[in-house]
Amino acid sequence: MDPKKAKKDSKVVIALLGVTGAGKSTFVNTACGRDVSKISHSSKPCTQVPQAVEFGIGDRTIVLIDTPGFDDDKRSDVRILEDIATWMAKKGYREQMLDGLIFLHPITHTRAGGSELNRTQLLEKILGEAAYSRVVIATTMWDYIVSEDLVKDRLDSRCAPGGVWHELISKGALTAKHYNTPESAHSIINTIVEIADRLGKPQSLLETELKQQNGRVVHTSAGKSLEVLIKRDIGIFQNQVQQHLDYRPPGSYRNDGVREHKMAWKRWNREHQALQAQLAEKEEELKKLQGIVVRFFNAFTALFRSR
Numbered sequence: 195m196d197p198k199k200a201k202k203d204s205k206v207v208i209a210l211l212g213v214t215g216a217g218k219s220t221f222v223n224t225a226c227g228r229d230v231s232k233i234s235h236s237s238k239p240c241t242q243v244p245q246a247v248e249f250g251i252g253d254r255t256i257v258l259i260d261t262p263g264f265d266d267d268k269r270s271d272v273r274i275l276e277d278i279a280t281w282m283a284k285k286g287y288r289e290q291m292l293d294g295l296i297f298l299h300p301i302t303h304t305r306a307g308g309s310e311l312n313r314t315q316l317l318e319k320i321l322g323e324a325a326y327s328r329v330v331i332a333t334t335m336w337d338y339i340v341s342e343d344l345v346k347d348r349l350d351s352r353c354a355p356g357g358v359w360h361e362l363i364s365k366g367a368l369t370a371k372h373y374n375t376p377e378s379a380h381s382i383i384n385t386i387v388e389i390a391d392r393l394g395k396p397q398s399l400l401e402t403e404l405k406q407q408n409g410r411v412v413h414t415s416a417g418k419s420l421e422v423l424i425k426r427d428i429g430i431f432q433n434q435v436q437q438h439l440d441y442r443p444p445g446s447y448r449n450d451g452v453r454e455h456k457m458a459w460k461r462w463n464r465e466h467q468a469l470q471a472q473l474a475e476k477e478e479e480l481k482k483l484q485g486i487v488v489r490f491f492n493a494f495t496a497l498f499r500s501r
Contacts, residue, residue: 205255206387211317212298213310214263217334221298221372222247222260225379251380254387294328294386298372300335301345311358312423318361319419327366328389331359332382334372424480431473438466 210218223229226249245260321329339345352359353369363369370382443462447455 204253205257206293206383206390207257207259208294208296208383208386209259209261209292210296210298211261212263213300213303216263216298216300217372217374218260218263218298220374221296221332221334221379222258224374224376225249225256225258225383227376251383251387256383256387258383292328293390294330296382296386297329297331299331299333301333301348302335302338312426314358314362316419316423323365326362327368327393328386329362329367330370330382330385331362331367332370332372334374336371336373421480424476428473428476428480431469431476435466435469435473438462438469442466 210221212218222245226247230245230247243262246257247260248255248257250256318326333349336342349369351357353363354360359367359369368385370385372378372382441462443455443459447459
């Protein structure tokens with residue numbers, strides 16, 4: 195979109211993404227000055243469905259969308275992204291469209307795991323480089339750090355070539371520190387407001403690729419990335435099922451009349467059935483890959499379509 199034609203809207207819509215415990219709900223409450231989002235004080239996610247909170251900063255209306263956290267034991271990151279996208283579409287935010295994304299990352303997390311790398315790469319494939327400049331990576335939990343110098347190397351490694359944030363930052367994404375104050379939250383929000391006023395809203399990479407591939411979503415970057423994620427999960431569950439078989443109690447435990455043996459067998463069988471169900475769900479996702487990416491396109495990427 196031509197920056198000269200960028201339209202200044204009074205309402206700015208920003209989605210908050212991050213792992214469980216990153217401080218998304220706290221960020222919302224701090225930014226708007228009231229307790230509107232429930233805060234979790236444990237490792238369990240408090241926000242189960244997205245929540246939109248509207249408030250004012252200066253002459254602008256800000257809409258922050260608090261979302262379920264990643265690394266949820268009960269839902270995969272792919273499912274969480276799909277749930278967020280579907281909710282936004284149902285609530286009418288496809289018409290308004292996002293002005294930007296804030297990735298909240300707790301600085302207390304010492305290293306980037308495989309799941310963080312995978313979901314970051316998936317989002318990169320959905321958004322495309324044109325949308326990276328609408329992303330702010332905001333680090334949180336600075337009040338738990340005695341010295342900022344202690345975490346400098348940790349941040350540098352994330353931004354350096356090969357780091358989990360390098361691709362985003364090298365193509366326009368910004369970083370910021372959130373000190374859990376209204377001023378800090380407003381500064382991060384205003385960064386996105388200024389970018390949206392200057393650049394407008396880009397078309398997503400997925401939408402562009404769909405046109406090039408005549409609608410064959412499995413051939414897009416996002417489709418290929420999703421396929422890799424699902425196949426990785428299938429491999430993990432296959433290994434877990436096999437390892438669990440190695441710990442199967444003797445068959446005699448089922449009918450030898452010993453209560454402890456019977457309970458051990460039932461417990462093992464219950465765990466094994468749960469693993470098999472998770473494996474079957476992933477295998478079904480792989481079969482329905484086309485439909486999953488279509489839903490991503492219909493919901494998530496429409497939020498970044500040019501006006």
